[in-house]
Amino acid sequence: MTQTYAQIQKKIAALQKSADALREREVVGVVARIKTAIEHYGLTAQQLGFGAPGGTANASINRGNKAVRGGRAEKFSDGNGNTWGGMGKRPYWLRDALAAGKSLEDFRTGTVADVAPKSAAKKAKSKKRRRSTVIYRDGAGNSWSGRGPQPRWLKDALAGGKTLGDLKG
Template structure:
């Protein structure tokens, strides 16, 4: 029975072989595609060669403030929980439109 260290060494060797095989198959596929494109006169434009669209992510993006506290100048983007000054202003009868920037 092989030892733990021998098995780890075998695993590392297999991972190298897997990566080499993947790179070779990828290179072969690209060469075949280029050959077919040349044979039939196909261009990237014919294939709709646009870069894949990145998914829209709003996480972590900065947004301009929508509301401002007239007394202190504090701002709020309108996202997330309302700040205390907004809650107090609404409780006193003001509307969000009154605090709009």
Template structure:
């Protein structure tokens, strides 16, 4: 690598160099990650497995857990609520009409 004096660069040139260097580092790390993943998949395949079989989870993005519905609207069966987070309007209306949450439980 050639050495050069950074003190000879003005602010715009330094910022440009910084931006290009950060992008180059990010690309390098992404390539290395892909190479490691490919090597791991090849090693698993040579042993007769998939990488997913060996690690017991999905490779890549983690999945978000979903809370099952706990309450159902008797007037519209497609409307459900897990009991977590903000109450849907149909629950608010029912509670205002002096109904109980127990009236909407799924699998009473």
């Protein structure tokens, strides 16, 4: 049976009305469950992302919880809720601002002074490297410590009939 445009529009309107009523009933249930959870956990509006400038609900929750951020201090902030701890790739908001002519110092927060002395000492300590000892040499001045993949000169020498014992030295 062929339906007219008007009949289909009438069915669409009826279905839309039915969908709106069903959605309203579901929303009432969802709101009740959310209110129960808020009361149970004692959540605040700020934790839920309300009243936090420029952020989403998840971003504001993560910013307020040091355990989620791994306990790192926020070293850089743009004042709009965007922060960066100085580890990993620079976030896009900071890259864009730097490309627009701002300097990194414009975004530095006050927590850096607390963290900087520890990290500077840690970096100085990690700079010390143990020198690798040379175990194998050839006559042309090439050497290999015996660690890591064999260099091409050593592979060529071994393929040419020499042994590691011949190159020891």
